[in-house]
Amino acid sequence: MSDVMPVLVSLPLVMVSALLLDALLGEPRRWHPLVGFGRLAAALEARFNRAPGSVFAGMFAAGLLVLPPVVLVFWLSRWLDGLMLFVLQVLGLWWALGWRSLAEHARAVALPLAASDLPQARHQVARLVSRDTAQLDAEGVAAAATESVLENGADAVFASLFWFALAGLPGVVLHRLVNTLDAMWGYRTPRFLYFGRAAARLDDLLGWVPARLVALTYALVGHGRGALRCWRRQASQWDSPNAGPVMAAGAGALQIRLGGPAPYHGGWRRRPVLGEGETASADSISAALRLLRRGVAVWVIVMMGIAAT
Template sequence: MTLFLSVMVALILDRVFAEPRRWHPLVGFGKLADWLEKILKPRCEGYIAGVIALALAIAPFTFLAWWFESQWSLDSEPSSVNYPYALSAGVVLYLAIGWQSLLSHARAVSEPLKIGDMDQARYAVSMIVSRDTDGLNEQGIAVAATESVLENGADAIFSALFWFIVGGIPGVVMYRLSNTLDAMWGYRNTRFIKFGWAAARFDDLLNLIPARLTAFTYAVSGKTLCAFHCWRLQANTWKSPNAGPVMASGAGALNVSLGGGAIYHGQWQDRPSLGPEFGSPANADTIKQACGLVNRSLLLWGGLLFCYGLWI
């Protein structure tokens, strides 16, 4: 039950306070990552520099998290409720998830899109996607936002929960720092193609299992048969090994057509279609439905954790 209480503390804090706007630890970590890049890239070959930077950025904090957790959980019985640990772990998990932030960004797109304020909707979606948004029409904006909700639901919520469940505080710290480095360094451009390789591959590895658990959860929380069908046929067509299952399953669960070509950094990229062949076109309501799917999936995870806490 300690595990369940920790997750509830994190979700309640996130629901009440959302993402901290000042003094967020990840902001400081981002500055450290920039410093490591600046120091190591001129001194080491690209791939080697990236591996060393990844280790130096993650290992000390993961070890510190392990030590911190050991002070709270040492000598506690598995069947007892460790309230001090549940509170402290819940605070750490709260800093690692982005539930309300995800929903807030989604609303910032769906609400102006609903009333036809295309300029505001384009601006809002540009805050959460990397594709060029200036030329997007209503459906293009809705597709981009819906895809972002589905994919970031896995990254910002369920993967963090998974690594907390299996690895406690050290697990979720390791995951969130890795995911942050992937977001900073995991680009296939001249600057990061070599240096960011290790961070991108490590993040892919950490997301391998939770991404598929997220896809499964989306399926059972929506149109199940359609989601599994899309997952089976479309997941491997996507360039990302972890985003593919999540987005294909999510599109099927919502019975919506996603994917398709898009412009990234001025270059057109062909992307496969996601969702059922005759799925509904994406619109403002689709974004809200994606948020609802994430919320139902989170409720399912919470229910399973509660049952697990009662069982042990």
């Protein structure tokens, strides 16, 4: 029992420390591990993604990229102890978080949008989403940014906290690297339909439980009945099994409408409407950030309660 309790007690401390580092410093400006990982992933994709129907090649490349860092972190976590282990955990979780960066990008959209500067708002939202932002009106810009806060908050903040609580730093690294590969390769295009399938399916698997906990969290800290109603009725209509519950519950919690047709560089894509109530605006971007902030506070409090028992 004495060997278990220090680990349990340290979980909230590591989480709070990493969240504070993220709030104070944001993402590392130089030598960010995910930036280097992304470059390596692009190089391996160019090397291995040559033959059509290359599911095995994508699986091999994903394993080659993900397994060595996870094994290294697992070994370091077993070898280090005390202050050195605490520092490793805090730094590793901080590198995985993207809370401040997401908030900064979202506010950079909300401010010009509130000032009726649509060209600048379009320019800024292009840094958050992959759709053709030049064709978005003010409502489309606001909806895109709000959707990004809800979905990326689930991936880059809540899922990292979940996997740290469940499997320590190796779990965080596994999820974050797979999630990064899904963001790079998980497109249903001729180039990535087969090559990115392994990364996309593994990301769906790793994100299944966190996504539903996030949807429940949005219901808890927002408009609860609306969030649960939208989650139940609309989530299954979305093409992603994890983004559906997160965005449907988030839209319901905020009492706004998201989703709907959206322009991408390959043309307009039909998407179901999520949520209910008012159309998205600059205020809904700020409201989504507040929802995320309240949700993180709830998770930290819950972890403190678990550690205290």
